[in-house]
Amino acid sequence: MGNYYPVYLDLTGRPCVVIGGGREAERKVAGLLEAGAKVTLINAEVSVVLKDMAGRGLIDWVSRDYQTGDLEGAFLAIVENDRPRVYQAVAREAEKRGILLNVVDTTHLCSFIAPAIVRRGEVTFAISTGGLSPALARRLREELDASPVMRWAEMADLFAEVRREVRKKGLRPHPDRWQECMDGELMDLYFGGRREEAKARLLSMLQEQPEPTRAAGVASGS
Secondary structure (H helix, E strand, O other): OOOOOOOOOOOOOOEEEEEOOOHHHHHHHHHHHHOOOEEEEEOOOOOHHHHHHHHOOOOEEEOOOOOOOOOOOOOEEEEOOOOHHHHHHHHHHHHHHOOEEEEOOOHHHOOOOOOEEEEEOOEEEEEOOOOOOHHHHHHHHHHHHOOOOHHHHOOHHHHHHHHHHHHHOOEOOOHHHHHHHOOHHHHHHHHOOOHHHHHHHHHHHHHOOOOOOEOOOOOOOO
């Protein structure tokens, strides 16, 4: 199998189908809802958690087993792997309709695989082993989640705000200059509760670069 092409999907308002009713279905439904998808769950029996989601109107629950045609209009589908006859039928329909499909832990039937995710605010890290070892992907996710480097991700709002301000001034600091400004002192100010001082320091350092590059014809940094 070749390498996967990494991509982030905008699922806001898109119809997505999850087939199954167990813990994997719970995780997949939760992830789709977090991404803003419109989720339909199909299974005769589902967990208490999924019933609660349906009861609160978060998802549409079709209380029966999968039938051919259930993927009509779907953008993406996910199916648990506990019943081979079901997930194989889903795979055939998904291929016929050109619908993105993930069969949990059954890589050869998937048109996409779901990576292990680490989030800090607006920053998302996706970790994949190409389906070879989900356990390794999970371990890497846990290690990254506990890493001090994640503190930089928590500062994304500051960097976005400063980036907007320097652009208003017509400046395009070189990417290397952004990296030079991301030092320990900046982090200490931010996490020491002195956010405005951190912002002022970053702005000043970006504007003090030797020859600020004006906007015209220059690629953006950060």
